[in-house]
Amino acid sequence: MTSPSPWLARVGALLFAGALLYPFTAFFTFIGPWNWSDDVRQPALEAVRVSLVLTGWAMLVIVVIGTPMALYIVRCGARERLIWQAVLLLPVLLPPLAQGVLLSLAFGTQGAVGRWLHHFGIVVTNSATAYIGTQVYVGIGYFVLGAVAAMGSVPFALQQQAALLGLTPWQTFWRVTLPLARLGLAVAVTITWIRTVSEFGAVMVTAYYPSGMPVQLWINLQSFGLTAVMPLLLLFLAIALPLPWLVHLLAQRRSDA
Amino acid sequence: MRVDVSMDLKTGASLALFGASGAGKSTILACLAGLETPESGYVAFDDVTLYPPLLPTYKRSIGYLTQEPGLFPHLRVKENVMFGVPFEARRGPEHTAWVQQLQERLRLHAIWNAPATAISGGQARRVALARMLARRPKLVLLDEPFAGLDRQTVRELIDHLSFWQKTLGYSMIAVDHQAEVLQRLCPEDVLAIEAGRSIQRDSWAGLHAHPATPLLRSLLAPL
Numbered sequence: 001m002t003s004p005s006p007w008l009a010r011v012g013a014l015l016f017a018g019a020l021l022y023p024f025t026a027f028f029t030f031i032g033p034w035n036w037s038d039d040v041r042q043p044a045l046e047a048v049r050v051s052l053v054l055t056g057w058a059m060l061v062i063v064v065i066g067t068p069m070a071l072y073i074v075r076c077g078a079r080e081r082l083i084w085q086a087v088l089l090l091p092v093l094l095p096p097l098a099q100g101v102l103l104s105l106a107f108g109t110q111g112a113v114g115r116w117l118h119h120f121g122i123v124v125t126n127s128a129t130a131y132i133g134t135q136v137y138v139g140i141g142y143f144v145l146g147a148v149a150a151m152g153s154v155p156f157a158l159q160q161q162a163a164l165l166g167l168t169p170w171q172t173f174w175r176v177t178l179p180l181a182r183l184g185l186a187v188a189v190t191i192t193w194i195r196t197v198s199e200f201g202a203v204m205v206t207a208y209y210p211s212g213m214p215v216q217l218w219i220n221l222q223s224f225g226l227t228a229v230m231p232l233l234l235l236f237l238a239i240a241l242p243l244p245w246l247v248h249l250l251a252q253r254r255s256d257a
Numbered sequence: 258m259r260v261d262v263s264m265d266l267k268t269g270a271s272l273a274l275f276g277a278s279g280a281g282k283s284t285i286l287a288c289l290a291g292l293e294t295p296e297s298g299y300v301a302f303d304d305v306t307l308y309p310p311l312l313p314t315y316k317r318s319i320g321y322l323t324q325e326p327g328l329f330p331h332l333r334v335k336e337n338v339m340f341g342v343p344f345e346a347r348r349g350p351e352h353t354a355w356v357q358q359l360q361e362r363l364r365l366h367a368i369w370n371a372p373a374t375a376i377s378g379g380q381a382r383r384v385a386l387a388r389m390l391a392r393r394p395k396l397v398l399l400d401e402p403f404a405g406l407d408r409q410t411v412r413e414l415i416d417h418l419s420f421w422q423k424t425l426g427y428s429m430i431a432v433d434h435q436a437e438v439l440q441r442l443c444p445e446d447v448l449a450i451e452a453g454r455s456i457q458r459d460s461w462a463g464l465h466a467h468p469a470t471p472l473l474r475s476l477l478a479p480l
Binding site: 175179 | 313315318320325327329330340343388389
């Protein structure tokens with residue numbers, strides 16, 4: 001099979017990008033002057049702060065718990081791996097609203113763990129804990145599945161080679177597995193970040209307050225209409241896009257070096 | 258297939274494991290390196306018990322070369338070689354002279370700063386050898402490390418292994434299909450393996466003169 005000419009391929013890629021970006025032309029649709037009054041601005045900036053800080057914490061929890069879990073799954077047998085992957089897919093497959101309902105029932109006063117937490121004064125609805133917990137639940141499956149694919153692609157023989165050269169399993173992880181899996185891990189981090197920072201359905205049920213950017217978008221739409229949505233949407237893109245893009249840039253640079 | 262072999266080796270000596278494909282030669286090396294766990298028995302080297310209990314691979318002072326050089330593709334040649342130098346040894350100045358010696362002796366000057374992915378197969382074997390030697394192993398295991406190489410390169414690598422054995426004093430166990438390669442590498446001592454069992458331990462001359470089984474006779478016969 002002959003490959004298509006570079007120009008043809010580029011035209012195809014441009015058409016693809018055009019289709020992806022077309023909805024963004026809505027920013028130029030005339031809907032009246034954008035509303036960035038104090039009533040809109042103050043809660044919007046607070047929502048940015050909530051989203052960045054709490055999603056940052058959620059990402060930290062996801063990476064700290066998800067990475068060793070992914071390493072374990074990579075190293076276990078093929079049959080056991082299938083079981084773990086099915087477990088991870090369960091929450092990922094659920095519609096976000098359903099995730100929110102399940103979480104609020106399980107961790108509310110009706111649930112066993114919820115009652116126990118309540119007994120110790122830990123509030124797991126409409127709190128920062130609820131916000132982070134929901135984001136972790138929503139995003140961790142994406143991260144672990146991505147990390148398993150990334151780390152599973154590192155040849156086992158190279159990890160054995162590192163052990164033969166005297167590296168402990170921990171050193172092997174840092175000096176061989178992680179550098180060789182970095183592009184795949186960057187994709188896993190990116191997708192997880194996007195999934196968690198833009199989470200609306202589950203967070204709306206479990207943590208309407210403190211409101212992050214997605215919930216604030218909904219509030220703006222309900223309270224002020226589209227004119228108050230567009231500026232926050234622009235702010236959302238400006239805030240949420242740089243981190244995953246930077247992660248990709250760094251991973252790419254290091255692999256080209 | 259069950260591999261059930263009893264053998265010993267003097268410090269600094271060389272032993273060739275000879276036999277047909279699937280006889281269990283590589284399994285023996287893997288057990289010595291800690292890459293496979295024996296079901297029972299006893300493995301020790303240099304007064305250190307390797308099994309039981311199982312001593313992790315990274316705690317064994319073993320060099321292991323296989324058909325695949327196994328260079329780390331994200332590193333340059335220099336970094337690959339330095340990978341072999343233990344962390345604690347890097348603090349002292351003597352490691353620089355040691356690495357330089359390896360670099361010169363194994364002719365790695367021209368490719369020293371090249372990415373590991375941009376060198377030829379023969380060069381990659383020399384780098385893998387340098388990286389293994391950088392650790393100053395006490396036991397070197399060779400599992401057909403010359404497969405696919407031209408005779409000149411094979412001769413050169415065997416000479417290097419013999420030279421460094423005299424310098425570092427490591428013991429060496431080699432596996433190969435080709436008797437002539439093994440004979441050059443381990444000229445005095447050979448253990449014939451068949452169906453997971455050791456069947457004859459001899460000198461090469463003894464093995465050629467009185468092979469214990471018809472299969473062994475066939476393996477030693479010219480094409």
